[in-house]
Amino acid sequence: MPFAYARTIHFSDTDAAGIVFFARYLAICHEAYEEALAAAGLPLATFFTDTGVIVPIGKSEASYLRPLACGEKIRVEVTPTRLSENSFALDFVLWKTSSSGADKRAAVARTEHVCICSRTRERRALPAPLAAWVDAG
Amino acid sequence: MPFAYARTIHFSDTDAAGIVFFARYLAICHEAYEEALAAAGLPLATFFTDTGVIVPIGKSEASYLRPLACGEKIRVEVTPTRLSENSFALDFVLWKTSSSGADKRAAVARTEHVCICSRTRERRALPAPLAAWVDAG
Protein backbone atom coordinates (compact mmCIF):
# COMPACT_ATOMS: atom_id res chain seq x y z
CA MET A 1 0.00 0.00 0.00
CA PRO A 2 1.57 3.32 -1.04
CA PHE A 3 2.45 6.11 1.38
CA ALA A 4 -0.38 8.65 1.58
CA TYR A 5 -0.14 12.34 2.43
CA ALA A 6 -3.27 14.30 3.39
CA ARG A 7 -3.55 17.99 2.62
CA THR A 8 -6.07 20.79 2.37
CA ILE A 9 -5.95 23.15 -0.60
CA HIS A 10 -4.91 26.61 0.54
CA PHE A 11 -5.84 29.98 -0.91
CA SER A 12 -2.21 30.54 -1.97
CA ASP A 13 -2.35 27.35 -4.09
CA THR A 14 -5.04 28.87 -6.29
CA ASP A 15 -4.93 31.32 -9.19
CA ALA A 16 -7.34 33.78 -10.75
CA ALA A 17 -9.20 30.90 -12.45
CA GLY A 18 -10.35 30.03 -8.92
CA ILE A 19 -8.55 26.68 -8.82
CA VAL A 20 -5.10 25.25 -8.13
CA PHE A 21 -2.46 26.53 -10.58
CA PHE A 22 -1.08 23.60 -12.61
CA ALA A 23 2.51 23.93 -11.42
CA ARG A 24 1.32 23.81 -7.79
CA TYR A 25 0.16 20.20 -8.29
CA LEU A 26 3.82 19.26 -8.75
CA ALA A 27 4.89 21.24 -5.68
CA ILE A 28 2.21 19.41 -3.67
CA CYS A 29 3.50 16.07 -5.00
CA HIS A 30 6.97 17.07 -3.80
CA GLU A 31 5.54 17.70 -0.31
CA ALA A 32 4.20 14.13 -0.36
CA TYR A 33 7.67 12.86 -1.34
CA GLU A 34 9.25 14.79 1.55
CA GLU A 35 6.69 13.35 3.97
CA ALA A 36 7.24 9.82 2.63
CA LEU A 37 11.02 10.17 3.12
CA ALA A 38 10.57 11.60 6.63
CA ALA A 39 8.21 8.74 7.55
CA ALA A 40 10.95 6.33 6.42
CA GLY A 41 13.53 8.07 8.62
CA LEU A 42 15.20 9.86 5.70
CA PRO A 43 14.50 13.57 6.23
CA LEU A 44 15.29 15.53 3.09
CA ALA A 45 17.05 18.38 4.90
CA THR A 46 19.68 16.32 6.70
CA PHE A 47 19.88 13.07 4.75
CA PHE A 48 21.43 14.62 1.67
CA THR A 49 23.78 16.85 3.63
CA ASP A 50 25.05 13.78 5.47
CA THR A 51 25.52 11.58 2.40
CA GLY A 52 27.07 14.14 0.06
CA VAL A 53 24.66 13.28 -2.74
CA ILE A 54 21.55 14.94 -4.11
CA VAL A 55 18.75 13.46 -6.22
CA PRO A 56 17.54 16.26 -8.49
CA ILE A 57 14.53 15.79 -10.75
CA GLY A 58 15.46 15.18 -14.38
CA LYS A 59 11.95 14.84 -15.76
CA SER A 60 8.38 15.43 -14.69
CA GLU A 61 5.04 14.75 -16.26
CA ALA A 62 1.50 15.26 -15.06
CA SER A 63 -2.08 14.82 -16.19
CA TYR A 64 -4.56 17.23 -14.64
CA LEU A 65 -7.89 15.45 -14.39
CA ARG A 66 -10.05 17.60 -12.11
CA PRO A 67 -9.90 21.18 -10.85
CA LEU A 68 -9.29 21.69 -7.12
CA ALA A 69 -10.64 24.64 -5.14
CA CYS A 70 -9.61 26.29 -1.88
CA GLY A 71 -10.65 24.26 1.15
CA GLU A 72 -10.91 20.94 -0.70
CA LYS A 73 -9.25 17.90 0.84
CA ILE A 74 -6.77 15.81 -1.08
CA ARG A 75 -4.70 12.68 -0.49
CA VAL A 76 -1.49 12.10 -2.43
CA GLU A 77 -0.18 8.56 -2.85
CA VAL A 78 3.53 8.11 -3.61
CA THR A 79 5.03 4.98 -5.15
CA PRO A 80 8.79 4.80 -5.83
CA THR A 81 10.22 2.59 -8.58
CA ARG A 82 13.90 1.79 -9.21
CA LEU A 83 15.09 2.76 -12.70
CA SER A 84 18.84 2.00 -12.40
CA GLU A 85 21.66 1.87 -9.87
CA ASN A 86 21.58 5.66 -9.67
CA SER A 87 18.04 6.67 -10.54
CA PHE A 88 14.43 6.15 -9.57
CA ALA A 89 10.93 7.37 -10.41
CA LEU A 90 8.08 8.47 -8.19
CA ASP A 91 4.50 7.94 -9.27
CA PHE A 92 1.90 10.15 -7.63
CA VAL A 93 -1.86 9.84 -7.59
CA LEU A 94 -3.58 12.91 -6.24
CA TRP A 95 -7.05 12.02 -4.96
CA LYS A 96 -9.79 14.51 -4.21
CA THR A 97 -11.25 13.08 -1.02
CA SER A 98 -14.92 13.19 -0.20
CA SER A 99 -16.70 12.94 3.11
CA SER A 100 -19.66 11.28 1.37
CA GLY A 101 -18.75 8.75 -1.27
CA ALA A 102 -15.88 7.73 -3.48
CA ASP A 103 -12.63 9.65 -3.81
CA LYS A 104 -11.82 10.82 -7.33
CA ARG A 105 -8.48 11.22 -9.07
CA ALA A 106 -7.60 14.90 -9.52
CA ALA A 107 -4.20 14.29 -11.10
CA VAL A 108 -1.50 11.75 -11.75
CA ALA A 109 2.15 12.73 -11.95
CA ARG A 110 5.60 11.21 -12.24
CA THR A 111 9.03 12.56 -11.41
CA GLU A 112 12.37 10.96 -12.29
CA HIS A 113 15.35 11.48 -10.00
CA VAL A 114 19.05 10.97 -10.64
CA CYS A 115 21.54 10.57 -7.80
CA ILE A 116 24.64 12.73 -8.21
CA CYS A 117 27.52 13.93 -6.06
CA SER A 118 26.57 17.37 -4.76
CA ARG A 119 30.10 18.65 -5.44
CA THR A 120 31.15 17.13 -8.78
CA ARG A 121 27.61 16.47 -10.12
CA GLU A 122 28.78 13.02 -11.32
CA ARG A 123 26.37 10.11 -11.09
CA ARG A 124 26.53 8.08 -7.90
CA ALA A 125 24.78 4.94 -6.66
CA LEU A 126 21.79 5.59 -4.40
CA PRO A 127 22.83 5.54 -0.73
CA ALA A 128 21.74 2.26 0.87
CA PRO A 129 18.90 3.69 3.01
CA LEU A 130 17.43 5.53 0.04
CA ALA A 131 17.80 2.44 -2.17
CA ALA A 132 16.01 0.39 0.48
CA TRP A 133 13.12 2.87 0.55
CA VAL A 134 12.85 2.88 -3.25
CA ASP A 135 13.04 -0.92 -3.53
CA ALA A 136 10.34 -1.39 -0.87
CA GLY A 137 8.01 0.99 -2.78
CA MET B 1 -6.71 29.70 24.04
CA PRO B 2 -6.00 30.70 20.45
CA PHE B 3 -6.62 28.43 17.48
CA ALA B 4 -3.42 26.56 16.56
CA TYR B 5 -2.40 25.20 13.16
CA ALA B 6 0.40 22.64 12.86
CA ARG B 7 2.55 22.52 9.77
CA THR B 8 5.84 21.09 8.50
CA ILE B 9 8.17 23.34 6.49
CA HIS B 10 8.31 22.13 2.89
CA PHE B 11 11.16 22.37 0.42
CA SER B 12 9.12 24.75 -1.73
CA ASP B 13 8.83 27.17 1.23
CA THR B 14 12.60 27.66 1.26
CA ASP B 15 14.94 29.80 -0.83
CA ALA B 16 18.60 29.69 -1.79
CA ALA B 17 19.58 30.92 1.69
CA GLY B 18 18.43 27.47 2.85
CA ILE B 19 15.54 28.79 4.96
CA VAL B 20 11.95 29.94 4.55
CA PHE B 21 11.62 33.01 2.29
CA PHE B 22 10.25 35.94 4.32
CA ALA B 23 7.07 36.38 2.28
CA ARG B 24 6.21 32.69 2.79
CA TYR B 25 5.78 33.31 6.55
CA LEU B 26 2.78 35.48 5.67
CA ALA B 27 1.38 32.87 3.29
CA ILE B 28 1.70 30.28 6.07
CA CYS B 29 -0.12 32.63 8.47
CA HIS B 30 -2.92 32.89 5.91
CA GLU B 31 -3.17 29.08 5.88
CA ALA B 32 -3.67 29.21 9.65
CA TYR B 33 -6.43 31.81 9.19
CA GLU B 34 -8.17 29.58 6.62
CA GLU B 35 -7.97 26.61 8.99
CA ALA B 36 -9.28 28.70 11.89
CA LEU B 37 -12.25 29.83 9.80
CA ALA B 38 -12.95 26.28 8.60
CA ALA B 39 -12.80 24.97 12.18
CA ALA B 40 -15.42 27.61 13.07
CA GLY B 41 -17.69 26.45 10.24
CA LEU B 42 -16.82 29.42 7.99
CA PRO B 43 -14.93 27.93 5.04
CA LEU B 44 -13.23 30.68 3.05
CA ALA B 45 -14.20 29.29 -0.36
CA THR B 46 -17.95 29.24 0.16
CA PHE B 47 -18.59 31.67 3.00
CA PHE B 48 -17.67 34.75 1.02
CA THR B 49 -19.45 33.63 -2.12
CA ASP B 50 -22.61 33.13 -0.09
CA THR B 51 -22.47 36.45 1.76
CA GLY B 52 -21.43 38.71 -1.14
CA VAL B 53 -18.67 40.30 0.89
CA ILE B 54 -14.90 39.86 0.96
CA VAL B 55 -12.40 40.79 3.65
CA PRO B 56 -9.18 41.74 1.85
CA ILE B 57 -6.02 42.52 3.77
CA GLY B 58 -5.31 46.24 4.04
CA LYS B 59 -2.11 46.00 6.05
CA SER B 60 0.39 43.40 7.16
CA GLU B 61 3.42 43.47 9.39
CA ALA B 62 5.79 40.79 10.56
CA SER B 63 8.89 40.32 12.69
CA TYR B 64 11.11 37.43 11.66
CA LEU B 65 12.79 36.10 14.77
CA ARG B 66 14.31 32.74 13.82
CA PRO B 67 15.15 31.04 10.52
CA LEU B 68 13.15 27.91 9.63
CA ALA B 69 14.55 25.03 7.57
CA CYS B 70 12.94 22.29 5.48
CA GLY B 71 11.45 19.54 7.65
CA GLU B 72 11.08 21.68 10.77
CA LYS B 73 7.75 21.64 12.60
CA ILE B 74 5.84 24.79 13.36
CA ARG B 75 2.61 25.75 15.12
CA VAL B 76 0.79 28.94 14.20
CA GLU B 77 -1.54 30.56 16.73
CA VAL B 78 -4.24 32.91 15.42
CA THR B 79 -6.03 35.51 17.53
CA PRO B 80 -8.67 37.77 15.95
CA THR B 81 -9.46 41.24 17.34
CA ARG B 82 -12.32 43.52 16.35
CA LEU B 83 -11.19 46.93 15.07
CA SER B 84 -14.55 48.44 13.99
CA GLU B 85 -17.96 47.44 12.65
CA ASN B 86 -16.35 46.52 9.33
CA SER B 87 -12.77 45.58 10.14
CA PHE B 88 -10.68 43.23 12.28
CA ALA B 89 -7.06 42.25 12.87
CA LEU B 90 -5.43 38.85 13.15
CA ASP B 91 -2.39 38.36 15.35
CA PHE B 92 -0.21 35.38 14.56
CA VAL B 93 2.53 33.77 16.60
CA LEU B 94 4.55 31.25 14.64
CA TRP B 95 6.22 28.79 17.00
CA LYS B 96 9.07 26.48 16.03
CA THR B 97 8.07 23.31 17.86
CA SER B 98 10.55 20.98 19.45
CA SER B 99 10.24 17.31 20.38
CA SER B 100 12.59 17.89 23.33
CA GLY B 101 12.02 21.09 25.23
CA ALA B 102 10.44 24.47 24.86
CA ASP B 103 8.95 25.83 21.67
CA LYS B 104 10.50 29.04 20.40
CA ARG B 105 8.92 31.95 18.56
CA ALA B 106 10.04 32.04 14.92
CA ALA B 107 7.89 35.02 13.92
CA VAL B 108 5.02 37.23 14.92
CA ALA B 109 2.75 38.80 12.35
CA ARG B 110 -0.44 40.83 12.07
CA THR B 111 -2.88 41.34 9.24
CA GLU B 112 -5.73 43.85 9.12
CA HIS B 113 -8.87 43.02 7.16
CA VAL B 114 -11.64 45.28 5.90
CA CYS B 115 -15.06 43.93 4.96
CA ILE B 116 -16.32 45.21 1.62
CA CYS B 117 -19.02 44.34 -0.88
CA SER B 118 -17.40 42.13 -3.52
CA ARG B 119 -19.25 44.00 -6.28
CA THR B 120 -19.16 47.70 -5.30
CA ARG B 121 -16.11 47.51 -3.00
CA GLU B 122 -17.91 49.69 -0.47
CA ARG B 123 -17.43 49.00 3.24
CA ARG B 124 -19.94 46.64 4.80
CA ALA B 125 -20.53 45.38 8.34
CA LEU B 126 -19.00 41.98 9.08
CA PRO B 127 -21.54 39.18 8.47
CA ALA B 128 -22.87 37.92 11.81
CA PRO B 129 -21.08 34.52 11.81
CA LEU B 130 -17.75 36.18 11.00
CA ALA B 131 -18.34 38.87 13.63
CA ALA B 132 -19.10 36.14 16.18
CA TRP B 133 -15.83 34.37 15.35
CA VAL B 134 -13.84 37.60 15.64
CA ASP B 135 -15.49 38.65 18.89
CA ALA B 136 -14.88 35.23 20.46
CA GLY B 137 -11.17 35.47 19.55
Place this chain on the structure above:
Amino acid sequence: MPFAYARTIHFSDTDAAGIVFFARYLAICHEAYEEALAAAGLPLATFFTDTGVIVPIGKSEASYLRPLACGEKIRVEVTPTRLSENSFALDFVLWKTSSSGADKRAAVARTEHVCICSRTRERRALPAPLAAWVDAG
Protein backbone atom coordinates in the same frame (compact mmCIF):
# COMPACT_ATOMS: atom_id res chain seq x y z
CA MET C 1 10.97 32.28 -35.29
CA PRO C 2 9.31 31.52 -31.98
CA PHE C 3 8.21 34.15 -29.50
CA ALA C 4 10.91 34.74 -26.87
CA TYR C 5 10.48 35.97 -23.30
CA ALA C 6 13.47 37.26 -21.32
CA ARG C 7 13.59 36.88 -17.56
CA THR C 8 16.02 37.05 -14.65
CA ILE C 9 15.92 34.32 -12.01
CA HIS C 10 14.66 35.76 -8.73
CA PHE C 11 15.49 34.71 -5.20
CA SER C 12 11.90 33.56 -4.68
CA ASP C 13 12.26 31.13 -7.62
CA THR C 14 14.97 29.21 -5.77
CA ASP C 15 14.85 26.59 -3.05
CA ALA C 16 17.22 25.38 -0.33
CA ALA C 17 19.28 23.49 -2.93
CA GLY C 18 20.34 26.95 -4.13
CA ILE C 19 18.67 26.63 -7.54
CA VAL C 20 15.26 27.02 -9.17
CA PHE C 21 12.67 24.59 -7.75
CA PHE C 22 11.51 22.21 -10.51
CA ALA C 23 7.86 23.27 -10.43
CA ARG C 24 8.89 26.91 -10.90
CA TYR C 25 10.23 26.11 -14.39
CA LEU C 26 6.65 25.39 -15.42
CA ALA C 27 5.37 28.58 -13.80
CA ILE C 28 8.04 30.51 -15.73
CA CYS C 29 6.95 28.80 -18.96
CA HIS C 30 3.40 29.94 -18.24
CA GLU C 31 4.67 33.53 -17.91
CA ALA C 32 6.17 33.18 -21.41
CA TYR C 33 2.80 31.92 -22.72
CA GLU C 34 1.02 34.92 -21.16
CA GLU C 35 3.54 37.30 -22.74
CA ALA C 36 3.20 35.58 -26.12
CA LEU C 37 -0.59 35.93 -25.99
CA ALA C 38 -0.36 39.59 -24.92
CA ALA C 39 2.10 40.30 -27.76
CA ALA C 40 -0.48 38.81 -30.14
CA GLY C 41 -3.21 41.07 -28.76
CA LEU C 42 -4.85 38.28 -26.74
CA PRO C 43 -4.33 39.23 -23.08
CA LEU C 44 -5.12 36.27 -20.82
CA ALA C 45 -7.07 38.31 -18.25
CA THR C 46 -9.65 39.75 -20.61
CA PHE C 47 -9.63 37.47 -23.65
CA PHE C 48 -11.12 34.50 -21.83
CA THR C 49 -13.65 36.59 -19.93
CA ASP C 50 -14.84 38.03 -23.23
CA THR C 51 -15.09 34.73 -25.11
CA GLY C 52 -16.65 32.59 -22.37
CA VAL C 53 -14.11 29.83 -22.85
CA ILE C 54 -11.03 28.78 -20.93
CA VAL C 55 -8.09 26.65 -22.06
CA PRO C 56 -6.91 24.72 -18.98
CA ILE C 57 -3.81 22.57 -19.09
CA GLY C 58 -4.57 18.86 -19.36
CA LYS C 59 -0.99 17.61 -19.41
CA SER C 60 2.50 18.89 -18.80
CA GLU C 61 5.93 17.42 -19.17
CA ALA C 62 9.40 18.82 -18.64
CA SER C 63 13.04 17.81 -18.83
CA TYR C 64 15.34 19.71 -16.49
CA LEU C 65 18.74 19.94 -18.15
CA ARG C 66 20.72 22.52 -16.16
CA PRO C 67 20.35 24.10 -12.74
CA LEU C 68 19.56 27.84 -12.64
CA ALA C 69 20.70 30.17 -9.87
CA CYS C 70 19.47 33.53 -8.61
CA GLY C 71 20.50 36.38 -10.90
CA GLU C 72 20.97 34.23 -13.99
CA LYS C 73 19.38 35.36 -17.23
CA ILE C 74 17.06 33.13 -19.22
CA ARG C 75 15.12 33.30 -22.48
CA VAL C 76 12.02 31.18 -22.98
CA GLU C 77 10.88 30.32 -26.50
CA VAL C 78 7.23 29.37 -27.02
CA THR C 79 5.94 27.45 -30.04
CA PRO C 80 2.23 26.58 -30.29
CA THR C 81 0.98 23.56 -32.27
CA ARG C 82 -2.61 22.70 -33.13
CA LEU C 83 -3.72 19.28 -31.85
CA SER C 84 -7.42 19.33 -32.82
CA GLU C 85 -10.33 21.70 -33.31
CA ASN C 86 -10.44 22.30 -29.56
CA SER C 87 -6.91 21.68 -28.31
CA PHE C 88 -3.31 22.76 -28.79
CA ALA C 89 0.14 22.20 -27.35
CA LEU C 90 2.86 24.65 -26.37
CA ASP C 91 6.50 23.68 -26.65
CA PHE C 92 8.93 25.65 -24.53
CA VAL C 93 12.70 25.83 -24.68
CA LEU C 94 14.23 27.57 -21.69
CA TRP C 95 17.67 28.91 -22.57
CA LYS C 96 20.25 30.02 -20.06
CA THR C 97 21.66 33.11 -21.75
CA SER C 98 25.28 34.10 -21.59
CA SER C 99 26.93 37.46 -22.10
CA SER C 100 30.03 35.71 -23.46
CA GLY C 101 29.33 32.79 -25.74
CA ALA C 102 26.61 30.35 -26.64
CA ASP C 103 23.29 30.04 -24.82
CA LYS C 104 22.58 26.63 -23.33
CA ARG C 105 19.30 24.80 -22.88
CA ALA C 106 18.28 24.70 -19.21
CA ALA C 107 14.97 22.91 -19.80
CA VAL C 108 12.41 21.88 -22.37
CA ALA C 109 8.74 21.62 -21.51
CA ARG C 110 5.38 21.04 -23.10
CA THR C 111 1.85 21.83 -22.00
CA GLU C 112 -1.36 20.64 -23.64
CA HIS C 113 -4.45 22.83 -23.48
CA VAL C 114 -8.10 21.98 -24.08
CA CYS C 115 -10.67 24.65 -24.88
CA ILE C 116 -13.85 24.35 -22.82
CA CYS C 117 -16.87 26.48 -21.98
CA SER C 118 -16.11 28.16 -18.65
CA ARG C 119 -19.66 27.47 -17.46
CA THR C 120 -20.52 23.95 -18.66
CA ARG C 121 -16.92 22.69 -19.01
CA GLU C 122 -17.88 21.10 -22.37
CA ARG C 123 -15.35 21.13 -25.19
CA ARG C 124 -15.55 24.07 -27.54
CA ALA C 125 -13.72 25.07 -30.71
CA LEU C 126 -10.85 27.50 -30.19
CA PRO C 127 -12.01 31.12 -30.66
CA ALA C 128 -10.85 32.41 -34.06
CA PRO C 129 -8.14 34.82 -32.74
CA LEU C 130 -6.66 32.10 -30.53
CA ALA C 131 -6.82 29.57 -33.38
CA ALA C 132 -5.03 32.09 -35.62
CA TRP C 133 -2.25 32.53 -33.05
CA VAL C 134 -1.85 28.76 -32.65
CA ASP C 135 -1.87 28.10 -36.38
CA ALA C 136 0.75 30.80 -37.03
CA GLY C 137 3.04 29.24 -34.36
Place this chain on the structure above:
Amino acid sequence: MPFAYARTIHFSDTDAAGIVFFARYLAICHEAYEEALAAAGLPLATFFTDTGVIVPIGKSEASYLRPLACGEKIRVEVTPTRLSENSFALDFVLWKTSSSGADKRAAVARTEHVCICSRTRERRALPAPLAAWVDAG
Protein backbone atom coordinates in the same frame (compact mmCIF):
# COMPACT_ATOMS: atom_id res chain seq x y z
CA MET D 1 15.37 59.53 -8.03
CA PRO D 2 14.78 56.02 -6.72
CA PHE D 3 15.60 52.88 -8.63
CA ALA D 4 12.54 51.61 -10.53
CA TYR D 5 11.72 48.05 -11.55
CA ALA D 6 9.05 47.35 -14.19
CA ARG D 7 7.01 44.18 -14.08
CA THR D 8 3.86 42.62 -15.49
CA ILE D 9 1.51 40.75 -13.14
CA HIS D 10 1.55 37.05 -13.97
CA PHE D 11 -1.19 34.49 -13.58
CA SER D 12 0.83 32.70 -10.91
CA ASP D 13 0.89 35.91 -8.81
CA THR D 14 -2.90 35.80 -8.47
CA ASP D 15 -5.23 33.85 -6.22
CA ALA D 16 -8.85 32.72 -6.38
CA ALA D 17 -10.02 36.25 -5.57
CA GLY D 18 -8.76 37.10 -9.06
CA ILE D 19 -6.03 39.45 -7.86
CA VAL D 20 -2.47 39.34 -6.53
CA PHE D 21 -2.19 37.42 -3.23
CA PHE D 22 -1.04 39.80 -0.47
CA ALA D 23 2.20 37.97 0.30
CA ARG D 24 3.20 38.14 -3.37
CA TYR D 25 3.44 41.94 -3.14
CA LEU D 26 6.38 41.45 -0.77
CA ALA D 27 8.00 38.86 -3.06
CA ILE D 28 7.67 41.34 -5.93
CA CYS D 29 9.29 44.05 -3.77
CA HIS D 30 12.18 41.65 -3.14
CA GLU D 31 12.61 41.24 -6.91
CA ALA D 32 12.95 45.03 -7.15
CA TYR D 33 15.61 44.96 -4.40
CA GLU D 34 17.54 42.26 -6.28
CA GLU D 35 17.38 44.30 -9.49
CA ALA D 36 18.48 47.45 -7.66
CA LEU D 37 21.48 45.62 -6.20
CA ALA D 38 22.38 44.11 -9.58
CA ALA D 39 22.15 47.52 -11.24
CA ALA D 40 24.61 48.78 -8.62
CA GLY D 41 27.04 45.96 -9.39
CA LEU D 42 26.12 44.00 -6.24
CA PRO D 43 24.43 40.82 -7.48
CA LEU D 44 22.67 39.06 -4.60
CA ALA D 45 23.84 35.58 -5.58
CA THR D 46 27.57 36.26 -5.54
CA PHE D 47 27.98 39.37 -3.41
CA PHE D 48 27.01 37.68 -0.17
CA THR D 49 28.97 34.52 -0.90
CA ASP D 50 32.05 36.64 -1.48
CA THR D 51 31.70 38.81 1.63
CA GLY D 52 30.70 36.11 4.15
CA VAL D 53 27.77 38.15 5.39
CA ILE D 54 24.04 37.99 4.80
CA VAL D 55 21.39 40.66 5.33
CA PRO D 56 18.20 38.82 6.34
CA ILE D 57 14.93 40.66 6.78
CA GLY D 58 14.04 41.28 10.42
CA LYS D 59 10.77 43.10 9.84
CA SER D 60 8.35 43.84 7.05
CA GLU D 61 5.24 45.93 6.76
CA ALA D 62 2.94 46.69 3.87
CA SER D 63 -0.22 48.62 3.06
CA TYR D 64 -2.26 47.21 0.19
CA LEU D 65 -4.01 50.08 -1.53
CA ARG D 66 -5.32 48.72 -4.81
CA PRO D 67 -5.96 45.23 -6.19
CA LEU D 68 -3.79 44.11 -9.12
CA ALA D 69 -4.96 41.71 -11.83
CA CYS D 70 -3.16 39.44 -14.27
CA GLY D 71 -1.63 41.37 -17.16
CA GLU D 72 -1.49 44.70 -15.35
CA LYS D 73 1.77 46.66 -15.46
CA ILE D 74 3.51 47.84 -12.34
CA ARG D 75 6.61 49.82 -11.42
CA VAL D 76 8.32 49.33 -8.08
CA GLU D 77 10.48 52.10 -6.64
CA VAL D 78 13.11 51.16 -4.06
CA THR D 79 14.68 53.61 -1.63
CA PRO D 80 17.29 52.40 0.90
CA THR D 81 17.85 54.18 4.23
CA ARG D 82 20.66 53.56 6.72
CA LEU D 83 19.42 52.57 10.21
CA SER D 84 22.74 51.81 11.93
CA GLU D 85 26.26 50.55 11.23
CA ASN D 86 24.82 47.08 10.59
CA SER D 87 21.26 47.63 9.42
CA PHE D 88 19.20 49.40 6.80
CA ALA D 89 15.62 49.73 5.61
CA LEU D 90 14.12 49.58 2.14
CA ASP D 91 11.02 51.58 1.28
CA PHE D 92 9.01 50.39 -1.69
CA VAL D 93 6.27 52.13 -3.61
CA LEU D 94 4.44 49.83 -5.99
CA TRP D 95 2.79 51.84 -8.75
CA LYS D 96 0.09 50.54 -11.05
CA THR D 97 1.15 52.06 -14.36
CA SER D 98 -1.26 53.30 -16.95
CA SER D 99 -0.83 53.85 -20.66
CA SER D 100 -3.34 56.72 -20.51
CA GLY D 101 -3.02 58.95 -17.49
CA ALA D 102 -1.58 59.01 -14.04
CA ASP D 103 0.01 56.06 -12.30
CA LYS D 104 -1.62 55.06 -9.03
CA ARG D 105 -0.11 53.59 -5.87
CA ALA D 106 -1.09 49.93 -5.46
CA ALA D 107 0.96 49.34 -2.31
CA VAL D 108 3.69 50.71 -0.09
CA ALA D 109 5.99 48.40 1.83
CA ARG D 110 9.09 48.49 4.01
CA THR D 111 11.63 45.83 4.91
CA GLU D 112 14.36 46.10 7.53
CA HIS D 113 17.61 44.22 7.05
CA VAL D 114 20.33 43.32 9.52
CA CYS D 115 23.85 42.40 8.42
CA ILE D 116 25.18 39.26 10.10
CA CYS D 117 28.02 36.83 9.61
CA SER D 118 26.61 33.89 7.62
CA ARG D 119 28.51 31.44 9.86
CA THR D 120 28.19 32.79 13.42
CA ARG D 121 25.05 34.91 12.84
CA GLU D 122 26.66 37.75 14.84
CA ARG D 123 26.05 41.32 13.74
CA ARG D 124 28.59 42.77 11.34
CA ALA D 125 29.09 46.16 9.74
CA LEU D 126 27.70 46.48 6.21
CA PRO D 127 30.38 45.71 3.60
CA ALA D 128 31.63 48.96 2.06
CA PRO D 129 29.99 48.52 -1.39
CA LEU D 130 26.62 47.72 0.21
CA ALA D 131 26.98 50.65 2.63
CA ALA D 132 27.75 52.90 -0.33
CA TRP D 133 24.61 51.78 -2.13
CA VAL D 134 22.47 52.30 0.98
CA ASP D 135 23.93 55.72 1.73
CA ALA D 136 23.41 56.89 -1.84
CA GLY D 137 19.73 55.85 -1.66
